[in-house]
Structure formats: structure tokens, C-alpha cells
Amino acid sequence: MRPYIETFNQKDNQLYIQYIPNDSAFTFLAEHIPLLEVPNKNIEETYYFRWWTYRKHIRKTNDGFVITEFLPEVPWAQKHNTINCPAGHQIYEGRWLRDSKYILDYIDFWLTKSDDGIRQYGFWVADAILAFHKVHRNDSILSEQLPLLINNYKAWELMRRDSARTLFWQEDNKEGMELSVSGRILNDGIPIGGMPAIRPTMNSYMYGDAKAISAIAELTLHSSPITLDFNNKAQVIKEAVQNRLWNEQLAFFTVMPRNYTDTTRPIHVREAIGYVPWYFNLPDDNENYAVAWNKLMDTTGFYAPYGLTVCERSHPFFAINYTGHECQWNGPSWPYATTQTLKGLSNLLNNYSHKGRISKDDYFELLLQYAKAHSITNEHGEKQKWIDENLNPFTGDWISRTRLKTWSNGTWSQEKGGVERGKDYNHSGFCDLIIADLIGLKPNIDKTLEINPLVPNNWDWFCLDRILYQGKEITVIWDRTGKKYHKGKGLMVIIDGKLKAHRPHIERITLDLHK
Numbered sequence: 195m196r197p198y199i200e201t202f203n204q205k206d207n208q209l210y211i212q213y214i215p216n217d218s219a220f221t222f223l224a225e226h227i228p229l230l231e232v233p234n235k236n237i238e239e240t241y242y243f244r245w246w247t248y249r250k251h252i253r254k255t256n257d258g259f260v261i262t263e264f265l266p267e268v269p270w271a272q273k274h275n276t277i278n279c280p281a282g283h284q285i286y287e288g289r290w291l292r293d294s295k296y297i298l299d300y301i302d303f304w305l306t307k308s309d310d311g312i313r314q315y316g317f318w319v320a321d322a323i324l325a326f327h328k329v330h331r332n333d334s335i336l337s338e339q340l341p342l343l344i345n346n347y348k349a350w351e352l353m354r355r356d357s358a359r360t361l362f363w364q365e366d367n368k369e370g371m372e373l374s375v376s377g378r379i380l381n382d383g384i385p386i387g388g389m390p391a392i393r394p395t396m397n398s399y400m401y402g403d404a405k406a407i408s409a410i411a412e413l414t415l416h417s418s419p420i421t422l423d424f425n426n427k428a429q430v431i432k433e434a435v436q437n438r439l440w441n442e443q444l445a446f447f448t449v450m451p452r453n454y455t456d457t458t459r460p461i462h463v464r465e466a467i468g469y470v471p472w473y474f475n476l477p478d479d480n481e482n483y484a485v486a487w488n489k490l491m492d493t494t495g496f497y498a499p500y501g502l503t504v505c506e507r508s509h510p511f512f513a514i515n516y517t518g519h520e521c522q523w524n525g526p527s528w529p530y531a532t533t534q535t536l537k538g539l540s541n542l543l544n545n546y547s548h549k550g551r552i553s554k555d556d557y558f559e560l561l562l563q564y565a566k567a568h569s570i571t572n573e574h575g576e577k578q579k580w581i582d583e584n585l586n587p588f589t590g591d592w593i594s595r596t597r598l599k600t601w602s603n604g605t606w607s608q609e610k611g612g613v614e615r616g617k618d619y620n621h622s623g624f625c626d627l628i629i630a631d632l633i634g635l636k637p638n639i640d641k642t643l644e645i646n647p648l649v650p651n652n653w654d655w656f657c658l659d660r661i662l663y664q665g666k667e668i669t670v671i672w673d674r675t676g677k678k679y680h681k682g683k684g685l686m687v688i689i690d691g692k693l694k695a696h697r698p699h700i701e702r703i704t705l706d707l708h709k
Contacts (some may be wrong), residue, residue, distance in 0.1 A: 195229060196626070198242040204386045205578045209614055210265035212253045222249055226291045228629060229659040232649075237628065240565035243579040244624040248287060251620040257307045258299030263620050269641055272311035278304065279315035279370040282399075283533055283623040285322035290629055291702040292662040294330040301326065305342040312346060313353065316395060319346060321402035321474065322410060328637035331664050332545040337414040343407050344420070350400065356452075359555060360434040363452040364396035365389060370530060370621070375463050375511040376449035378524070383403035383511075387519065392450040395467045397435050404428035413639060417689060436483075447471055464489060464506040465523075466496060466531045472538030476547055484548035487539070491556050496585030501527025501567050502535060502560065514586055518599075520594040520610070526584040529622035532564050537623075540631035544646055554648045561632060564624070582616040592616065616671045633658045633670055645670055645687055645695075646702040655679070666690055668708055672700060 199220040206216060214222045218531060227245045228366035232238050251262045253276045261284045265279045271277050281304060282331050288297040301323055304312045312319065320343045327336055354362045366374040370381060377389030411420035441448040441460040444588040447468040448460040467485060473658045477483040489495030494508040505512050512525045523531075539557050542549055582592035595616050601607040606615070629635050635657065636644035649656060655678040661668040669688040676683040687695040687703060695703045 195223065195242055198239055199223065199246060202243060202246045202579060204278065205464070205576075209612075209617070210250075212262070212265070212580050213249060213259070214217075214249045214252055219246055219249060226293055227625075228290055228661045230240065230628065230633075231659075232485045232659070233653055236420045236562060236565045237632070239579065240568050241625055241628050243568060244287075244581070247581055247618040248620065248625070250618050252296055253283075255303075256293070257303050259296045260303050261296070261300050264611060264615060265618055266612045266615055268615065269609065271449075272314060273308060275342055276303070276308065276311060277314065278308070278312055278317045278319075280530060280621040282318045282322040283530065283626075284620060285326050286626045289326040289329045289334075290625060290661070294326075294332075297326055298330075298335070301339070302382050305339060305346070306432065311558075313349060313662075314368075316364055316399050318399040318402045318406075319343065320406035320410070321399075324406040324639065325637075331641075331662055333414055340407070340410050340414060340420075343403070343410070347400075347403055347407060347424075354396065359454075360430055361392045361438060361450075362400050362431075363390050363392050366615045367392070368391070369393065369395050369467075371395075371467070373519055373522040373524055374465065375505045375509060375524045376465055377459060378511055379461050379463060380449070385518075385524075390452045392439065392452060392454060393467060394435065394447040394449070396437055397431055397439070398470045398474050398476055401431040401435070401471075402478050404431065405474070409639065430572050435471060435476060436478065440483070445482070446489070447477075447486065463509050463511070464495065466502065466504045466528075466535055469535045469538045472541050472589065473534050475541050479546045479548055479549075481548045484542070484546065484550040487542060487550040487552040490535070490539070490552060496535075500526065500590040501563060501585050501587045502529050502532050503587050504528050514588065514593070516593065516597060520597045521584055526593055527567070527587040529564070529567075529581065529619075529624075533623040533627065536561060536564070537629050537631065538647065540627070543648060544634075544636070557633070557648050558650050561627060564633070568624075579624075580617075582619050583621070586649050613662065629658065629661070635650050635661060635663075635670060637663060641707045643668070643687075643705045644702065644706060645685070645705075647672065647685075649700065652653050664707060671673070 203216045208216050223245055226450050230241050251261055253260050260276050262275050263280050350477050366377045367388045372387045373385055378385050380389050404424045408424035413417045418654045437448045439460050444464055446464045452498050471477050491497045495506050496502045502702045503525055505525055515522055543554055567585055568579050568581050572578050582596040586593050598610055601610055606613045632648055634647040635644050654674040656669045658673050667690050670681055671686045673679045685697045685700050
């Protein structure tokens with residue numbers, strides 16, 4: 195890891211320093227993150243780069259540790275410069291830090307100290323909290339969090355579900371998705387920000403949170419009416435999403451007008467948000483729904499040279515704009531959406547029998563494309579690792595940065611967030627996609643551990659080391675010949691220094707940590 199961190203530090207213009215400055219980055223990461231070695235150095239380097247940027251966003255406050263989205267103070271942020279929009283990604287990512295205090299504090303901040311900031315944007319908070327506790331399980335803390343999660347869910351029901359209706363509405367910009375094509379269609383073709391609609395995203399978030407609350411209640415209260423109540427809530431949303439948001443003509447989950455009736459049908463545009471239901475394993479496992487994934491690798495759909503687009507390329511309103519608002523969700527590639535899509539794709543490959551024409555080879559191709567997109571050419575003409583806001587899917591240019599650096603009198607605008615607003619942008623995930631999906635370490639709340647790698651068939655070796663999982667030290671090794679790590683041939687899972695599973699080939703492994 196050290197050479198990567200030294201290179202990142204050397205090339206970095208450290209403008210905004212929070213809890214862990216660059217000169218402490220290696221020491222912090224050496225103590226706190228799982229170590230990765232894989233044959234593909236683009237994946238490996240980006241993995242360490244994303245941890246290097248993540249620690250920049252750890253901020254110590256009088257309310258404990260929080261995780262920021264932007265390093266500079268931005269006018270639309272809430273308390274301590276926090277924004278809840280990417281907090282689900284941040285918790286999923288941060289759950290792999292060996293010391294749980296950073297994310298425990300952050301979760302506590304959202305639940306008890308953030309005021310209404312917890313509902314500023316859509317946020318799958320209960321689902322993310324359960325994901326965290328699958329790695330750092332603490333039932334007493336979960337018991338304290340449960341009533342707060344229930345209260346938050348009920349507040350969303352009052353805010354975003356009209357009386358006598360099942361589905362939730364949300365404005366596109368309140369999901370961080372300004373100027374969406376679906377919003378434009380609903381506004382009679384005129385671009386608009388903040389268009390309310392029944393969106394696959396918000397309803398998937400509410401489904402995921404209902405399932406998580408049900409599971410937490412079962413875990414902490416046992417056979418509680420809360421378990422059944424929230425499981426029923428989830429089932430109602432699931433049925434309504436499939437019945438009302440599935441566009442049969444497009445074979446895709448799409449947006450529906452807020453003021454829908456029994457005869458209202460979802461609108462005709464495929465957007466990446468149509469894949470979000472799979473992030474929460476919402477859709478039934480059938481061939482009809484799986485067809486939606488055929489558009490992912492299609493150049494008339496979402497596939498482009500430098501990243502997945504957020505709207506299908508064949509739609510007339512698809513656009514890559516260098517005018518107007520700097521953050522448009524009508525065509526560019528957004529790491530936030532790419533993270534959701536890749537997590538949904540991993541769930542499809544792991545949990546569904548019907549997968550359309552998509553495969554684990556496609557997953558790796560897209561993950562590698564995402565890794566390579568973490569790049570910029572600096573002022574010296576050198577390539578360096580970079581993460582910013584929205585990406586031009588045809589050139590790899592970071593659109594908002596290109597726009598913002600000459601926004602006001604030829605330079606940065608303080609009203610827009612100041613110098614290098616989007617540098618080291620913490621609005622997406624990457625490391626969790628590597629740990630939980632590529633290497634396939636699937637945490638479970640019931641003290642079992644599942645390993646199901648999605649690595650390419652031609653990889654001869656990989657190692658994920660020093661994963662702290664429910665108090666156990668986990669190492670996952672694949673060594674086809676036994677000559678790389680000298681621990682034997684095949685796929686191996688080592689727990690607290692002892693070999694607990696050994697397979698000659700890469701396959702799904704489930705282990706009981708009690709044994």
C-alpha cells in the first residue's frame with residue numbers, strides 16, 4: 195500500500211484538511227482498512243485511492259465524528275457541512291474500517307443530532323445501518339437505534355406519501371439528481387429542477403428501510419409486531435413498484451407522475467434509477483424483470499466509453515451539456531448512480547436465477563471502467579488519480595470541474611462552493627464494491643459469512659486480508675497454483691489465523707462463525 199499512498203500524497207494539492215492530513219494518511223490506513231492484492235493494478239490502485247480520499251472526509255466535531263461529501267464548506271450543506279444524500283454509500287463504505295467508532299458516531303449523528311438533515315435528501319438509513327451491523331454487530335446499540343429508525347420512517351410517510359396512496363413521491367433534485375430527463379418529460383419537455391414524481395429510487399429506499407427495520411426488530415425484540423408490520427409495509431411497496439412502475443413497453447422500472455390514478459402508466463424513458471430496485475433485492479426473480487439488464491451494456495442504452503450514463507443514450511432528451519446547471523442528470527456518468535447500479539448488478543448475479551443477458555464478465559468490465567474513470571491530467575500534463583462529480587461518458591472529462599473553474603470572472607465561485615469544490619468528492623462508493631461484490635465477502639447478521647467472488651475466470655490469484663468481521667480476523671485467498679502465497683492451491687478462507695474453508699475452484703462458500 196505504501197507506494198500508492200506516497201504517490202497520492204506527492205501529487206496532491208491539499209487544499210482542505212480535516213481530521214487526518216496527508217502526512218498521517220498511511221499510518222491511519224495501515225491501521226484501519228483491509229488490504230487488497232489483485233492482478234489488475236487499475237482496480238488495486240483505485241481501491242487504495244478511494245480509501246485515501248475517504249479518510250480526508252472524516253471530520254471530528256462536538257457531535258462526534260461525521261463523514262463529509264465536499265471538503266470545502268458548501269452553502270447547501272447542513273450541520274458540520276454534512277449532506278445526507280450520499281450517506282448510505284458512505285456507511286456501506288466505512289463499515290469496513292476496523293475501528294467502528296467513526297461510523298457509529300456518524301450514524302448517531304444522523305439519528306439524534308442532525309435535526310431535519312436526515313431527511314434533506316432521500317436516504318436509505320435503516321438499510322445502511324443494518325449493513326454496518328452485519329460487520330460490526332452490536333445488538334444493544336441496534337435496540338437504541340430501532341425506535342429512532344421507526345420515527346424517521348413515519349416522518350417520511352407523512353412527508354412523501356399522499357393520503358390513501360401506497361407509493362412515495364420525491365423531487366429529482368432531492369435525490370441529488372437535478373434536471374433529470376423524467377422531470378423534463380413530466381414538465382411538458384421544459385427542463386426543470388425539483389420535479390416531484392413517483393420514482394423507483396425513493397420507493398426502493400423505503401422498501402429497503404422497511405425490510406431493515408423488520409429485521410432489526412426481529413433481532414432485538416424477537417417476534418415483535420414491529421417485525422410483521424414493517425415486513426408488510428415492504429411487501430406493499432414491492433407489489434406497487436412492480437405493478438405501477440414497471441413499464442411493460444420499455445421493460446424497465448420508470449417514473450410515474452405524482453398525481454397518479456388507477457389508469458396512470460409510467461413514462462417512457464429509461465434512467466439508471468430503474469436499476470435501483472435490485473440494490474435492495476426488491477424485484478421478483480422472473481425473466482420479465484431481468485430483461486431490463488440487457489440495456490446496461492447496450493450503446494443505445496447506458497453503455498459509453500468512459501462510464502455508464504444516467505439516461506439511455508437513445509432518448510431525444512439525452513444530453514451532455516457545458517451550459518446551464520453544472521450538475522445535470524440527463525446524460526453524464528455519475529459515480530453515485532454507477533455505485534447503485536453495480537451493487538444492483540452484483541445482487542442480480544448473486545441472488546437471482548434470471549439474469550437476462552448480463553454476466554459476471556460484464557460486471558468486471560464495468561467495475562474496471564469505473565476504476566479507470568478515476569483519472570485526470572494535471573497541469574503538468576501527467577495522469578493522476580482523481581474523483582470529482584459528473585463525468586463526460588465520451589471523453590472522461592469531469593464536467594462540473596471544467597465548468598466551475600471559470601464560473602465567476604474566469605475563476606471559482608464561492609457561492610458554488612469555492613476552489614476545487616468537487617475534488618476528492620465523497621458522493622459514491624468503490625471499496626465496498628471490491629470487498630463485498632468483486633471479492634464477494636457477504637456479511638450476514640446471523641453470524642455466518644458467505645464468500646462468492648465475481649472475479650474474472652483468468653485470475654490466478656488474489657488476496658483480501660485483515661477484514662475485521664464480527665470480532666473475527668478474516669483473510670480470503672485465491673491461489674490457482676499455490677505458488678503465489680504458499681498457503682496451498684485453491685480458494686481459502688482463514689479465520690483468526692486458522693484455515694476454515696478450502697475449495698479447489700472459485701465457488702460460493704458459507705461459513706458458520708460459531709464453529
